[in-house]
Amino acid sequence: xxxxxxxxxxxxxxxxxxxxxxxxxxxxxxTAQLSKIEKGLRQLKREQIPILAEILKASSDELxxxxxxxxxxxxxxxxxxxxxxxxxxxxxxxxxxxxx
Amino acid sequence: xxxxxxxxxxxxxxxxxxxxxxxxxxxxxxTAQLSKIEKGLRQLKREQIPILAEILKASSDELxxxxxxxxxxxxxxxxxxxxxxxxxxxxxxxxxxxxx
DNA sequence: TTATATTTGCCAATATTTGACAAGTCAATA
DNA sequence: TATTGACTTGTCAAATATTGGCAAATATAA
Numbered sequence: 001x002x003x004x005x006x007x008x009x010x011x012x013x014x015x016x017x018x019x020x021x022x023x024x025x026x027x028x029x030x031t032a033q034l035s036k037i038e039k040g041l042r043q044l045k046r047e048q049i050p051i052l053a054e055i056l057k058a059s060s061d062e063l064x065x066x067x068x069x070x071x072x073x074x075x076x077x078x079x080x081x082x083x084x085x086x087x088x089x090x091x092x093x094x095x096x097x098x099x100x
Numbered sequence: 101x102x103x104x105x106x107x108x109x110x111x112x113x114x115x116x117x118x119x120x121x122x123x124x125x126x127x128x129x130x131t132a133q134l135s136k137i138e139k140g141l142r143q144l145k146r147e148q149i150p151i152l153a154e155i156l157k158a159s160s161d162e163l164x165x166x167x168x169x170x171x172x173x174x175x176x177x178x179x180x181x182x183x184x185x186x187x188x189x190x191x192x193x194x195x196x197x198x199x200x
Numbered sequence: 201t202t203a204t205a206t207t208t209g210c211c212a213a214t215a216t217t218t219g220a221c222a223a224g225t226c227a228a229t230a
Numbered sequence: 231t232a233t234t235g236a237c238t239t240g241t242c243a244a245a246t247a248t249t250g251g252c253a254a255a256t257a258t259a260a
Contacts, residue, residue, distance in 0.1 A: 004188065020237065030220070035238055042218075061181060068185030071175045073192050076168055081161060082193050085168030086186060088104065092173050093182050119205065130251065135207055142249070 002073075003040025005066040010038040012056040026055055040070070102173075103140025105166040110138040112156040126155055140170070 013023060020031040020038075027034065027048055036042040044052065049067055053060035076082035113123060120131040120138075127134065127148055136142040144152065149167055153160035176182035 004192065019235090021235090031237070032221080032239080033219070035236095039238085041239095061184075064179075065181045065184045065188060068176055068179055068181060069188035069192065072172055072185060072189035075171045075175065076189070076193060077196065079164075079168055081165045081168060083190070084161075084165045085172060086190055086193075088165060088169035089172035089176070090183070090186055092104065092169065093176060093186075096177065121205075129249095131206070132208080132252080133250070135205095139207085141208095 002077075003038075003070050004073075005044070005063065005070050006038045006040040008063065008066050009052060009056060009058075012058050013038075016056060018055075023052075023055060027052060043067075043070075102177075103138075103170050104173075105144070105163065105170050106138045106140040108163065108166050109152060109156060109158075112158050113138075116156060118155075123152075123155060127152060143167075143170075 013020075020034050024031045024034040027044075033042060037044050044067065046067070049063050050060045052058075053063050072086075076085055079085065113120075120134050124131045124134040127144075133142060137144050144167065146167070149163050150160045152158075153163050172186075176185055179185065
């Protein structure tokens with residue numbers, strides 16, 4: 001639970017008036033799995049994000065951002081040093097980028 | 101490779117003039133494993149961080165922060181949306197904190 | 201060469217995540 | 231209250247990923 005990505009794709013799906021039963025097969029899974037994904041109990045595969053974005057007529061970048069944010073959140077939730085760790089990580093990312 | 105945590109504990113170990121062979125048994129592992137951890141090829145278990153901090157006479161919080169930063173980095177490295185995702189995640193963390 | 205420290209490669213053991221299915225809840229409505 | 235449709239939940243084997251342990255390789259110094 002507590003999944004930004006899951007909440008977002010549920011909202012988008014409902015906005016498109018689509019049922020789980022309609023969307024799930026397009027992602028080659030059953031409704032139970034997609035239901036769990038929307039509730040944050042399972043992870044959508046990274047490479048399926050663009051596919052789902054198209055189905056839901058949404059921005060792939062937006063969904064990818066939320067999906068990544070969920071992964072990060074899973075690492076640091078309940079950590080008292082979460083913010084410090086994020087700062088260090090952010091620095092590393094931007095340094096790596098600069099080197100390219 | 102590319103592990104802040106690993107680099108740091110190697111530096112600390114060398115500063116204490118300790119060999120892998122001396123430290124590894126205190127963590128109940130062999131030198132090969134600890135070597136890989138220092139090179140970022142394996143992860144130290146989260147619960148072993150305080151133990152290692154004591155051995156190296158270092159700050160447990162500092163090591164924990166670097167360890168967490170490595171986990172975050174593993175998620176977002178190579179992601180063009182890394183920074184956006186970090187911002188979203190950071191917001192979630194601080195909202196969760198506030199609710200407590 | 202020998203000795204010591206570290207590294208690397210391999211693979212079985214262990215742990216984690218996923219896929220698939222069945223059974224369950226819930227709400228609407230006949 | 232029985233039925234239907236949408237969604238949810240639980241279970242568990244299968245698929246994946248990670249780790250532990252060992253042996254061999256490398257490196258450096260004497």
